[in-house]
Amino acid sequence: MGKKLFILFGLMFLSFNQNIIAQEQTVTGTVTDGESGLPLPGVTVIEKGTSNGVATDFDGNYSITAPADAVLVFSMLGYGTQEIALEGRTTLDLVLSVDAQALDEVVVTSLGITREKKSLGYAVTELESEEVNTVKNYNVASSLVGKVAGLVVNQSSGVGSGSRITIRGNNTLTGNNQALIVVDGIPIDASGTESGGSIYNSTVTGGGITDINPADIESVSVLKGPNAAALYGSRAASGVILITTKKGTKGRGLGISINSNISIEEPMFLPEFQNEYGQGVNGAPYADLANFGGSSWGSRLDGSEQLYYTGEQRPYTAQPNNVEDFFENGIQSINTLSMDKGGEDYSLRFSYTNNATTSIIPNSELQSHNFNLRGVVDLSDKMSLDSKATYFTQELNNRVNLGTEGVLAYVYRMPRNVRIDDLKKYKPSLWADPQMFEDEYGSISYAGQNKSIGNPYWMLNEDTNDERRDRFLGFTKLNYEFTDWLSAFARVGGDVTNIRSDYIQDYGHHFFYDGRLSLSTRKNTEINADFLFTADKDLTDKLNLVANVGGSLSKRTFETMNVSGSQFRLPSRSFLNNTNVQSSSHTPLGVKKINSLYGSFSFSYDDLMYLDLTARNDWSSTLSEDNRSYFYPSVSYSLLVDRFIDPDKDIFNLLKLRASWAEVGNDTGVYQLYQTFSVPQDGYLGLTVLEGPSVKLNPNLKPESVTSTEIGLEFNMFMNRLYGELSLYDITTTDMIYNVPVPFATGYSTFKENIGEVQNQGIEVMIGGVPVRTENFRWDISANFSKNENKLIELIEGLDYTVLNSLGGLSIRAEVGGGIGDIYGSTWKTNENGERLVNAEGFPLAAGEREKLGNAQPDWIGGLTNNLTYKNWNLRFLIDGRFGGEIYSATSSYLDAAGVSERSLQYRGEGIVVDAINEETGEPNTASITAQEYWGSYSGITSNYIYDQTNVRLREFALTYRFPGDFTDSIGLNAASIGLIGRNLFFLYKDAEDIDPDSSIGTGLSGQGISLNNAPTIRSLGVNVNIKF
């Protein structure tokens, strides 16, 4: 493999030298708009068959050096393309006319079939390369936020963590709610995209879309829901994100481009801390070292000498920036070199991208390299070959875990008088009196030695949480054109991911004093082989049929190995053989196969109406013989009404009504049918011990079914000056395959069943236009809004809700009559008169029952993109927001309990007699409690920390200057631009305190609706440089 690649690279480099330079001349001219007669800036002028090209300036002028016999190609979006032979001329003026045909947007749809958007009976949103690539993030998901109606991206936090992408709401309880990622027509493995959610230690991995190099993306097509995705089958029930990667252009000669994107990252905001009271308890500093804890319930920070956690006497003064100073400036540096070359009958493209990101968290970083080679060759006039190979390798050091034991738990709660620099000196030998420590390996933190309170620097520098991903993605596709109306392709694609994870808690760790480690490898593979016949034939004068018939074989495998050990024998090194107790586990190769046959038939009548029918049958190895074959159809229709109401296209260039209906089936994972008995890890006293399963499996499982109905309207007015789209949909999932929690007394903890019904109904609106278009200035604006209502109609007889996650008084549920992600929690306990209760000591009491406090899914999301061009300057910015929906900020609750939040300043000093009824006596409360006691109890009541998710922020910002053509020419470049870019610059509105409501503790369903010591949201500001040779 390596050798072949090497030879290919060699050939490419050799071919660069074969450029023959003929006798050249300079050609100049002016291009004007055929309608207005005004000069047209930004028209691309290319010497045909080469990469030699320029663009017109703001006076419509261009100047290009080309051979006398060259053909110049003039093109601009929205205008017709013209090719003109120079025939020796040195001046060439041209009038370009708006091409109504050119307004017909072409989008990529299911199976990679390119369609005119006007012919589609369902909603598709396509984003071009620059829309995801200007304000760059190595995780493409971050660049989709706010740009597509109906698409919700929930971030986790920290470098290398993934995102949750849902389109049109959560469809099922099984967790498979995220969109399928398809790259160049082939679904990729997305293991790792549903991760985290653990309350204690939530590791949020990446996977799927995070492994795609943004620089290679030509376009991203979002197929919303089953209607658009019917042909992708089982895995597309939650929509598809279809990524088309770049390839070279035939006949364009050599092109080299370099893109460099560097940004500085910092926390966008931090919680509000108090700076008046220091470390201590009950209004006094801690009196002795044994008594030290992590809370800030001491006395006023008055500068007096007090006992410090090191055992020294230190001035007791506020350190207002100690949390802020913990975070460093991160740097994200993404550099891409790409080369392409196109000859008569081939094109090649190679790109290399390097991403080096250092986190805002000390000693946490990510490095990745992405190599991509794409070649398209015409083997004969009928046969062509398209191949791609991508190798991606990523090293992630010190991933940040979230949750109550994550490193940030110990940062945010840092006592207000602790100096951050002191924590960097955790090896006791650095202290004045080493005798006070038991040994030199302790992770001494601000509560002193051996207090089970982590020292963030120790955790980041001594512990290890590393991951190395290696991924190969590639395909080969053979196209054959039988006749001018019949063609076919056969394709084989592969996706192999190897993941190595090292998780080490070093000797001296605050919870696992003797240390432990876990080393695991995972290998996921996915092979897809498919074929497709395409017939495109005019059946009559006006009736055209495009038929596609194909089939695919999909084979996925999963395998994991893990070794773990604990108790390092010698404390100085952490490796497996140095552990006292070891164990290993292996999940043998699991194989899942799906065979499919499918077809689509698209009729178009006179460019007036379109009817699409699709059908697919899958055979899945995960279901029993009786249920493994399942069929699902779809139908969609669109009608171009503008032909009736505005035949001359005076106002409407397009007015389309559309409707569609689709059904998709969904299978399950491996080994879900038959009961077996496992061997537990340890045995007991050398005896074999067997266990029965806690899940009652079900040989009669049938596929899930998702049915979707959608209607919509699209319009385009005044030659693209105003356009918009409206969609209404209803998606209903039934027969969900779910592990239904049952009472333990049944003998199981869950039953695997086909249950329930989930409904998502929503509306999506997109409207855009060009309010201003003058000679030098153009303003494009587009906005999208979407609302989704998620409802759980039915679970199973006798069960009203199921719990997705819980923490103290909080539970995240899916409830019949409510939705998936309903937030339930405790409220302040009251008596029958509704009066608040305190206990015998005067402490606030939480009620035993849990009440519904919100839902983790936003009601509305929206985005507003503005794109302003003035001469060579371009300003693009995106404001996006979510409206409604709730989130529980466990972070805030812990800040209050620890006495570090600004809120916790209340009732300090004098204490409080809570205005409530004493539960024991039934009389009004008279007992006074301290602020510490008050906030200790108050923070345990869930309802106090439910925040509205509503927030609006300046998400992306890019100011770009494109150097004029004559300047770039003069220094030997084809094009060059430089831009100032920013992400997450500021909030225009935010309701939640302390946290970013877009960010939760995991990317699975269980991680929704809870924020718990998440890493701060990152604000980044940087520079983007593009150079093309």
Added chain:
Amino acid sequence: MKGILKIFSATLLLIFSLSSCSDFEEINTKPDAFTSDEVSAKYFLTGIQIELYAPNRYPYWRAQLIHADRFAGMFTFGFNGCWWNDGLAYSYSGGYTDAAYDWMASYVSKLSVYQNFVKEGGDLENENFYAIGLIMKGLYYQMYTDTFGMVPYTEASNPDIITPKFDTQEEIYKGVIADLDRAMEIIGSQTETGTGVELLTGNDLFFNGDLQKWKKMANTLKLRMALRAQGATGAGFADAVINEALSSPLLTDEGDNALLPKDIEISQWANAAYGDVWHNFGGRGSKWKVGKTVVDYLRDNNDPRLPHYAEPIIGGEVTFTKPSEGSGVALFDKYVSFILGELDNAGVSYTREDSADQVKINVSDEQPYYVGQPTRLNGDIYPHVKYELFSAPAEWVVNPKNSGEPIFPEVVMTAAEGNFLQAEAIVKGLGSGDAQTYYQNGIAEAMKIWNVGQDEIDNFLANEDMALLNGTMEENLEKIAIQRWLASYTDGFEAWAIVRDTGYPKELANGVSDYDIYSAGTLNGEYPQRMRYGNQEYNTNGANLEAALQIQGPDEQGTELWWAPNN
């Protein structure tokens, strides 16, 4: 053209036929698991034995240590440097309660896998194994219902009933006693489970397959439950059951003890021991002290078990520092005199030195002192509850695994229990014989488990008033209760049940009231009578649970159970 089309199609057909659905069954068969025809019931018996008495570290910590042992007054948190103050769990905690409930409630699934194998018509049908299963079921339900109250019983273990109803404790007690009778009847005079693969030996960690000992344990459990039920509403059946039990063999001799040996060479997360928690945080955070009530009864009665149960205090120089300000200033003197009062009570010799903001004491090192830490101390007194001044559990109890050190076994049911129960029945007038003999035999058997020497035992029995049933009936019952409770050290679930059932030791059963020192919690000072149900039950079986609360009373820790004396 047609030729190419043919080749194209033929190739595709070939690919498809090569990968038809024929291997689907095979690839969807789990390779790393067994089917029921490959296994033997004895492997499951070992599993259900260890799961009930040595579950993994998570429930061992949260159910056994945080709730049962502490509610029983055996162990206490809340000294200076402990991870928790001792109010923990006296205020309901959802997370810890759920951990306890989930473990105990889900145990029934392991049990029913076993029972389904060995029952009539099961894959591994064997009546004797089934009888053992019935006895395990009895041990389990007694522990389970005595912890939570009403639980699903008659409709449990039936996967066709997705939401089983809750049964009253009366029904559960009756059902378990009937099961025990059935088990004893099956066993009859047999001593072995069978031959060949059906011969149970080492996989039975309690009795090495001796069916007659299983039968004695069944009878002892029957007696325990009948005595507990006796006097409760609707427990008229109890007297006859006690009578029956007394006329059959009980666990009475040293060889009868059902003790689960600890595996000291497995990981600290599996089949836990106290030491897994004790040594966990590397410092004081995860440690605990022995309760004052235990130490006082042992020390005040010259009980030779004291050094086997507890370590002497560390002592040395200890400083109480008065806070410079805040709520702790006013109560400083009260706190110090409370703590020093405990030293005085234990006869500790120390010197005291007072200054403006400090009280410094120096404990004499002339002799070992044992001081138990009072139960339920609150967060305010916490800084003054000095680690050095209270006794830790003995090393045998808290030794870590993988260190070569022995670890005290788990108590399932002892010969001491068989003797004490007979003494109790006789004192209550429900049986005949010499109560004091049984009582002293019980004490002797209890001491032997802890490796107390015979001469020390004889000395205690001969000289201590505590060894004599020489008072009124109530005083004698108190002594028996105290000794049963002491014998249940490290078996918190049973020890806690004894306190609730008998009202002894009074020091625990009476709860707390001085909230300067003690934590009121959500119990408002009352003694905990049960644990609350886990959220899983609310989430999956809410309607039946609510119906149970209508009978039993609100789902609070203070709600008394069916057999509680005041109920």
